[in-house]
Amino acid sequence: MKIFKQFNTSGNCFICNTNENKPCVLIPKDNTEDDGIEEAEQVHIDCINLRYNPEINFFYQKVSNKWKTKFKSLNQPLKKLLIKL
């Protein structure tokens, strides 16, 4: 994963919801790949706080409670994964 020294201040980090100019990475978004190119979101390095679940061999981070309101529109495999978490 490439680390960028500058944050593109035209958007916000989806974890802290600010556009502070700090080192960041691009996180690819599920279900956006088209011809080898996919959409990504910027996240500050210091906002990343990953956890590892060895039972399902999966890295994750709870971002906020916002996902609950979007839960109804998620695809079925992702719903099943989130229910397990």
Ligand SMILES: [Zn+2]
């Ligand atoms: Zn952030």
